Amino acid sequence: MTVRLSLETLAELPETVARPSYERSDLKPGILHIGVGNFHRAHQQVYLDRLFSTGRDHDWALVGAGLMPFDTKVKSALAAQDYLATVVAQEAGSSTARVTGPMTEFVEPGDPQKIVDRLADPAIRIVSLTVTEGGYFVDPSTGEFDPSNPKIQADAADPDHPQTVFGVILKALKGRRERGETPFTVMSCDNLPHNGKVARDAVMGLARQADPDLATWVGETVAFPNGMVDRITPATGDRERRIVAEDFGIADEWPVFCEDYIQWVLEDKFTAGRPALEEVGVQFVPDVSPYETMKIRILNGGHAIIAYPSGLMDIEFAHEAMETDLVARFLEKVEREEIIPIVPPVPDTSLDDYFALIKTRFANPKIADTIRRLCLDGSNRQPKFIIPSIRDNIAKGRDVEGLALESALWCRYCFGVSDSGREIEPNDPNWDRLTERAKAAREDPSAWLAMADIYGPLKDEPRFAEPFARWLKMLHEEGAEAVLKTYLGD
Numbered sequence: 001m002t003v004r005l006s007l008e009t010l011a012e013l014p015e016t017v018a019r020p021s022y023e024r025s026d027l028k029p030g031i032l033h034i035g036v037g038n039f040h041r042a043h044q045q046v047y048l049d050r051l052f053s054t055g056r057d058h059d060w061a062l063v064g065a066g067l068m069p070f071d072t073k074v075k076s077a078l079a080a081q082d083y084l085a086t087v088v089a090q091e092a093g094s095s096t097a098r099v100t101g102p103m104t105e106f107v108e109p110g111d112p113q114k115i116v117d118r119l120a121d122p123a124i125r126i127v128s129l130t131v132t133e134g135g136y137f138v139d140p141s142t143g144e145f146d147p148s149n150p151k152i153q154a155d156a157a158d159p160d161h162p163q164t165v166f167g168v169i170l171k172a173l174k175g176r177r178e179r180g181e182t183p184f185t186v187m188s189c190d191n192l193p194h195n196g197k198v199a200r201d202a203v204m205g206l207a208r209q210a211d212p213d214l215a216t217w218v219g220e221t222v223a224f225p226n227g228m229v230d231r232i233t234p235a236t237g238d239r240e241r242r243i244v245a246e247d248f249g250i251a252d253e254w255p256v257f258c259e260d261y262i263q264w265v266l267e268d269k270f271t272a273g274r275p276a277l278e279e280v281g282v283q284f285v286p287d288v289s290p291y292e293t294m295k296i297r298i299l300n301g302g303h304a305i306i307a308y309p310s311g312l313m314d315i316e317f318a319h320e321a322m323e324t325d326l327v328a329r330f331l332e333k334v335e336r337e338e339i340i341p342i343v344p345p346v347p348d349t350s351l352d353d354y355f356a357l358i359k360t361r362f363a364n365p366k367i368a369d370t371i372r373r374l375c376l377d378g379s380n381r382q383p384k385f386i387i388p389s390i391r392d393n394i395a396k397g398r399d400v401e402g403l404a405l406e407s408a409l410w411c412r413y414c415f416g417v418s419d420s421g422r423e424i425e426p427n428d429p430n431w432d433r434l435t436e437r438a439k440a441a442r443e444d445p446s447a448w449l450a451m452a453d454i455y456g457p458l459k460d461e462p463r464f465a466e467p468f469a470r471w472l473k474m475l476h477e478e479g480a481e482a483v484l485k486t487y488l489g490d
Contacts, residue, residue, distance in 0.1 A: 002251040005081040010099065014249045017086075018098040021053045024082070027061035027104050030123060030275070032184075034115070034165055035130040036064040036074050036106070041085045042233040042258040044128060044189055049100035050280035060126075060275040063118060064106035067165060071109035077253045078106060086244055086255040090366035096260075097248040112161075112168045119172035119184065125272040127172075128187045129199065131165055134380035134429060135190070136198050137205075141453040143383070145201040147209060156209035166202045170210065170218075173203075177217050185223045185271045191300065193292050193384060196226035196267065225267040226288040228295055232361060233258040234369040259367055261357075265291040290346040297339050298351070299358050300385040305331050305402075306362065307374035308409035312419045312480040315371055322363040326484040331359070333488065334402035342392045372427060378410050379430045383454050394463055404467035405487055411448045411468075412475040414438040419479040442476055445469035 003012045010019050031048075033040060044062075051057055064083070066074060078085070083103040089096050107118050119127065129135075139146040146152070155167035162168045169186060176183045186203060188195035203222070207215035236254055244255040266277070268284040278284055285291070303318075309330060310321040321327045340351050390403045414434040416424050428434055441448035445468060449459035458464050474483050 002245045002249050004251045005084050005086060005099065007082040007084065007101075010084075013099065016097070017248055017250065018096070020049065020099065020101040022055070022058065022101075024101055024104065026058050027052065027102070028059045028123065029063045029104055029121070030060035031126040031128055032063045032065055032107075032115070032119060032124050033103075033128045033130070034065045034067070034168075035132075035135075036066060036071070036078070036103075037130055038236060038256050038258075039229075039231070039233045040128075040130045040189065041100070042087055042256045043229055043231050043262065043264065044130075045085065045100050045102050046087060046098075046262065047264060047277055047280055047282060048102035048275065049098075051275055051277060052102055054279060056279070057275040059123070062103040063124065064103055065115045065118070066107075066109050067112060067115075067163075067168070068109075074254075075106045075109055078103070080253065086248070086250050086252040088240075088244065088248070088255060088257045089260045090257060090364065091260045092364055092366060095247065095366060097244070097250070099250075112163060115168050116162075116172045116175070119168075120175055120179075122176075122181050124184055125182075126185045126187055126270070126274065127169060128189050129165065130189050132377070132380075133190060133192055133384060134377060135165065136192065136202050137164075137166070138198060139453060140380070140383035141456045145198075145205040147205050152206055152209070155206055159210040164206075166199075166206050169203055170207055170214070173218055173222065174211070174214055177214065182272045183218070183222045185225065185269075185274070187225055187227065187270075189227060189229050191229060191296070193296055193388075194226050194289070196224040196269075200224035221271065223269045223271040225269040226292070227267065228263070228265040228288050228291040230263040230295055230299065231258050231261065232364075232367055232369055234367055235373060239368065257367065259361055259364055261361055285347075290344055291349075294343055294346045294349065294351065294354060296385055297343050297389055298335065298355055299361075300381070301339055301389060302331055302335060302358055302362065303374045304378070304381065304386055304410070305334050305406050307371055308406065308413045309480045309484060310371045311375045311413050311424065312409065312475075314418050314420050314422060317365075318369040318371060318374060319363050319365040319367065321371060322359065326481060326488065328359075329488050330402075330484050331362075334406065338393055338398070338400060338402050339389050342389060342396065342398070375413060376427050377429065378414070379428050379434060379454060382407070382410060387455065387458070390458060390464055394458075394461060400464050401467050402487065404464055405471045405483070407464075408468050408471035408475055409480065411438050411441055411445075411472055412480070415442070419481070441472060445472050448472075 137149045155162045188199040265283045306321045415438040
């Protein structure tokens, strides 16, 4: 027997399922979050649920919001269960379920003005974001905000009718300024290097075009803290809904599955206060940069290293990739020789221990993180997770054989067919462009590296371009398995 998740049925849940120890009626909104996806519910919402369960800071509850068509489905699913979520944390030998409830409402999607209106409430003191790595209008070739993006140009020309997240934020901040109210903090929770700066550049870049005086005020008064977020959180499907029903007796339309590990490192820079998240494990530090670099290079870069050979070899899950000797050794060699040696020191952290933890996390069979998810959106992820390591190695006179092979594997994956002949379905917002380039690169590898928005001047760097071309040719002729054996010296 399963219990349909709602506030009314919380007491009927099995005793093995943890649930909020606070009353929903005691919560008052203090944060509006844009982009209510799985990661947000497995991360920020979990921390807030823990904090509210201590009996404090109940005036920092969440209001959900979104601007994408998918957000209508999100709102409908969550509203039907009173915005509660079943979060299943999994280790190799155990699984625990907890119902979390820090979200109290969801702004009706489809109308940006409704978010602006909700942000007129001075009780909302933080706007947090998970809008994906590609949602910040960054030019991948420079790593800087792109003011020429058509959507940004449209919001700059008509700031009273914004369509982008940053147009909405700017209009809401303008209203705060006109009313003489304290502005809210803008807190990115996306997996980006210097995510606070990236969010600030987007808001400020739009403001400079639309209203230079407002831009000055935003620059002087609004906080954009940098943060490093970490928790492996796969997508939800029928498998996850079935497990929640069969193992925990809960009928949840959108449960969240994640690893047991969780981390959030955050700068203590807030315009109008913040919840006491340090009480539940959030690390507040003066500079997040070392933690960001460590995580993005070793973990996210590591995901890319195992993803593309696995995609070509028809491996379905990350833990299966780690069980595949060639893939696991490929990860070990590239990390040890080309990534970890150029990661700057991190306070009170052993990079070797961190990498050992990463391998354990990747190998967790309970997570069932798909290789397809790890391969997703390479055009936005490669410039952030892989290219910086290539550049740093070259600047130090170091070889990049392994990272060049990773880039060749990505190119070969975007060719659209695995080594067995299985079609690879579109898996990137720029899939058509990538596929066209990948097919051209079979005869002319420079056609792939000519994507300046991704590779920049690396296309003219022989220490990268030459091994890339060699590996790509071999991948087409011999396949990923044979190439990995060659790289590993088998």
